[in-house]
Amino acid sequence: MYDLVIVGAGLTGGTLARCFAEAGRRVLVVEKRSHIGGNAYDEADDHGVLVHRYGPHIFHTNDEAVWKFLSRFTRWRPYTHRVLARVQDRLVPFPINRRTLVMLYGEEALNKGVKAFLDARRIPLAHPRNAEEQVLAAVGPELYEWFFRDYTRKQWGRLPRDLSPLVTARIPVRDNDDDRYFTDRFQAMPAEGYHAMFRRLFDHPNITVWLNTSWNDVSEEVHFRRLIYTGPIDAFFDHIFGPLPYRSLKFQWKHHEEPTVQPVATINEPAHPVFTRTTEFKHMTGQVHPGTTVVAEIPAADGDPYYPIPAPDTNDRRARYLAEASHLSAVRFFGRLGQYRYFNMDQVVAEALEGFRALRAEGW
Ligand SMILES: Cc1cc2nc3c(=O)[nH]c(=O)nc-3n(C[C@H](O)[C@H](O)[C@H](O)COP(=O)(O)OP(=O)(O)OC[C@H]3O[C@@H](n4cnc5c(N)ncnc54)[C@H](O)[C@@H]3O)c2cc1C
Known part of the structure; x- marks a missing residue:
């Protein structure tokens, strides 16, 4: 008999x-x-290079409580993520900053500053209704086309005009030369990798882990008082309101017998017909190895559910599942799939810490 x-x-x-x-x-x-580890799982590949099996994961947060909690289970390697985008046959900093614009348009075009440059190009839309309008209002049609239109379409399998403005509003445009991808106070990678961190997180005498076990196969046999479900909420309810769409990825791995092949960890490929981006893990992990491994991400409609799709139709369906969930007193839903929300790692930890406090107050 388990409590939970x-x-x-x-x-x-x-x-x-x-x-x-x-x-x-x-x-x-x-x-x-x-x-263990969900989508943040890492392991050495056949060549001994540490890779993130489900795509590159960079830890970043402004939340001190989250940072302190995870720091109980790992030391950290300071790491600042930088991304270049291949645009007009050049590798330019992304998110777009002053330097990006200078590289694409020349120093003279920027002599009145980034704001003046963009003001002359953006389309005035006070209340963008979708991702396309959000980007057009921020940077205008040319930069939208070069950096966002095809990247977003590939990534989400929908046109930007069919996605929530929140999808692209996450990405800033900078009026200075700051080329960090994230500007959070804490940015780091677990010093011995994510899996070592997860091993310590789960290592407690009161925790039993069953791997290779789908809940659907054992739910009848296990005796328990309460349940927390972090898998897809629509699957829990047998898709009664229809499936919630998820975006998946296929990964194409390539090992090179060279110490490094990319100038930074990630290169965005907006114009590539198939890939969205390539990532070379050694930049993030700091591993010393004579070879290197790069993964290219190919978005797909089928496969593991990686990304909830933020759009008006999915929001409505999500709300119906959450309403259904609220009728169950001994079951709660958490996490990226349980809540069907585009959460980063620090956000799921914050949600879980807060949820724990609330559930304890209810006597869980
Ligand atoms: C490609 C990619 C890149 C990302 N990059 C970053 C990043 O750089 N920084 C960042 O902060 N976040 C990143 N994220 C987000 C990050 O992966 C998530 O925030 C985090 O992993 C969510 O944790 P979770 O436990 O909620 O979900 P998951 O990691 O998805 O874990 C859910 C687990 O439930 C299991 N499960 C589901 N259904 C069942 C069932 N019926 N029975 C048994 N088990 C089940 C699954 O196998 C899975 O292991 C990225 C996500 C992806 C997909």
Whole structure:
């Protein structure tokens, strides 16, 4: 008999399992994959290069409580993520900053500053209704086409005009030369990798983990009082309101017998017919190795559910599932898939820490 079953051994499941275990609860974690860590899982590839199996994961946060919590389970390697975009056959800094514009338009075009440059190009739209309008209002049609239109269409399988403005509003435009991708106070990679961090997170006498186990296959046999579900909420309810769409990815791996092949960790490829971006992991992990491994990401409609799609139609369907969930007193839904929200790692940890406090107050 377990006090609590948690479905999913990702960062959400791990944070909640640890908190409840430390509060004296006996916790069973059920994970259908063969490993803990969810999409943040990393491992050495066949050549011994540490890679992130489900795409590059950079930890960044402004939330001190999240930083302190995870720091109990890992030391950190300071790391500042930088991205270049291949545009007009050049590699230019992304997000767009002053230097990006100078490289594309020349120093003279920027002599009145970035704001004046963009003011002359942007389309005045006070209340952008979708991602296309959001970018046109920020940078105008040419930069929209070069950096955003095809990248967004590939990434999401929808035209930017069919996506929420929040999708592109996450990406700033800078009037200075700051070429950091994230500007959060804490930016780092786990010093020994994510998997080592996850091993310590789950390592508690009150936590039992069953790998290679789908909840659907064991839900009848397990005795428990309460359940936390971090898998896809629509699957839990047998898709009664129809499936929530997820965007997936295929990964194309390439090993090179050279120490490094890219100037920075990630290169965005807006104009490539298939890939969205390529990432060379050694920049992020700091691993010393004579070879290097690069992954190219190819967005796909089918496969593991990686990205909830932020759009008006999916918001409505999501709301119906969340309303259905609110009728269940012994089951709660957390995480990127449980809430169907585009959460970063720090956000799922913050949500889990806050959720733990709320559930304890309810007597969980
Ligand atoms: C390509 C990509 C890149 C990303 N990059 C970053 C980044 O750079 N920085 C950042 O902060 N965030 C990044 N993220 C987001 C990050 O992956 C998530 O915030 C985080 O992993 C969410 O954790 P989670 O536990 O909620 O979900 P997940 O990691 O998805 O874990 C859920 C787990 O539940 C399991 N599960 C589902 N259904 C069942 C079932 N029925 N039975 C048993 N187990 C089940 C799954 O196998 C999975 O392991 C990225 C995400 C992707 C896809």
